[in-house]
Amino acid sequence: MSGTDPLLRCEGLVAGYGGPPIVRKVYLDIPQNEMMTLVGPNGAGKSTLLRACYGLTKTYAGHIVFAGKSIEKTTPLERYAAGIALVPQGRCNFDRMSVAENLAVAAHSVPVARRPEALDYVLGLFPTLKPLMPSMAGNLSGGEQQLLEMAMVLQTRPKCLLVDEPSLGLSPRMQAAVFEKLAELRDAGMTIIAVEQNVRVALAVSNRAAVLVQGEIAFEGPADQILADDRIRSAYLGAEPLSQPTN
Secondary structure, eight states, X not given: OOTTSEEEEEEEEEEESSSSOSEEEEEEEEETTOEEEEEOSTTSSHHHHHHHHHTOSEEEEEEEEETTEEXXXXXXXXXXXXXXXXXXXXXOSOTTSBHHHHHHHHGGGSOGGGHHHHHHHHXXXXXXXXXXXXXXXXXXXXXXXXXXXXXXXXXXXXXXXXXXOTTTTOOHHHHHHHHHHHHHHHHTTOEEEEEOSOHHHHHHSOSEEEEEETTEEEEEEEHHHHHHOHHHHHHHSOOOOSSOOOO
């Protein structure tokens, strides 16, 4: 694939969980080395679209193309091996194991000889985890657990990172820290697709945004334009207009 091709592409994607489709004929290109955030009302299908890209839903129709190859018939494990990683919504670490043990378990797919290098890589990305290595994951703050979740999957150095509601339950300070880290990963060459309800924080560091409504893409474009459009904000994002109407 050329440098101008999207790393991940949905072509008429229809997906769900075995019943009626939740994602309906989605066409979406995610350029390489950019961050796209999926926003929209609750129940719009944002998380389902993210999970469909990772293979956790049933694809009824359409195609998912990653690095120039159709992957809709591959398993999540095969997509993980190809370079797609998912940080799901909620805390999914092992709360009664230490931070070090969580990272060791998550490195199972990394060749043994490269595991020390992989650990050094993620601790370099998230230095706040270094002094917490002996701590039980369940004793970490919500923000620290979110950083641990990302560190666990990033040990494989994926080409594309899927992140579902990374700021859920976090303080405003930790929300900003998490998205700053995602921006750093993007700037280092990683392609990122995020689902996020905190529209202002997410779009401030995103290159592009897509607004989902009832399983379909209602709008897609540069993140700053989506955020600045008062019609989109008030109609679909549950946010007050940035500008105030004049008399």
